[in-house]
Amino acid sequence: MKANRRKFLKTSLVLGTAGIGLLETGVANAEWNAADFAPNPFDAAMKQLLKGKTIIETDKIDLNIPEIAENGALVPVTVTSRIEGIQSIAIVVEQNPVPLAIQAELMPELDPFISARLKLASTSFVYAIAETEKVCYSVKKKVKVTIGGCGG
Template sequence: MPVNRREFLKKSVSLGAYSMALASGLVKSGPASAEWIAEQFAQGKLEETLKTLFKDAKITESDKIEIQIPQIAENGAVVPITVTSHLDGVDTISILVEKNPVPLAARFDLSPELEPFVSARLKMAETSDVIVIAQAGDNLYSARQTVKVTIGGCGG
């Protein structure tokens, strides 16, 4: 795609102005907000992890949580997952893999005003259930789906 002289000059001036603003401190990036809570991501069984995360709270199955994940994963090291919730006021979405050495794969703290939609890539040790738990206020809702992990990419 050919670029004419006028477009080149406009882009050059824009890039130069942004670079000067960045160098002078007028434009700053905000700090990333991530927190690692070791006891939540500890090795153990699924039941122990659920007890650590949610104490003895009742978890209700819900059809308002949609999990998009392949039913057969040819590579357990990279399993894409997308979670969408149609529940109101979701604060937290937790993704757990039942048979992993560390069951809690990811935990997302959300603003209740946001649309509950998260996407990640999981590492799965073997064929297992993937469980998503959404917390809306004091209520916990879950959905699960089984993912078959094949060895060597054979879908059998």
């Protein structure tokens, strides 16, 4: 019985190892652009993000983020949109050393939705920017970072 089990395990290992190339899924489409996430002034980061497109403030983007963050290291944020044709959503934090916190490109079949936890260096405006083919839409909220959870 042991010989059969060992033979089965060896055969399974060989076939499993050889089959990795056959069953491999496509290459992940994640791409890291270090220049986008480098320390920049807020205005330079926005200019680089918008790529010459106009920006329009709208109420069709929902930016759910607490008004007071007791811990600036873990601030939950959720962005949803009711705008058609969104290609990407970005979250930019005005007072952070690296203003661009998140940039997610979306497939057309997906609902425009992202959720994450941000690190805020200090009290700041947080922008959600939804990019379409021709225009960028934005909404902003001020988040107050407190020390020790005190609202003062």
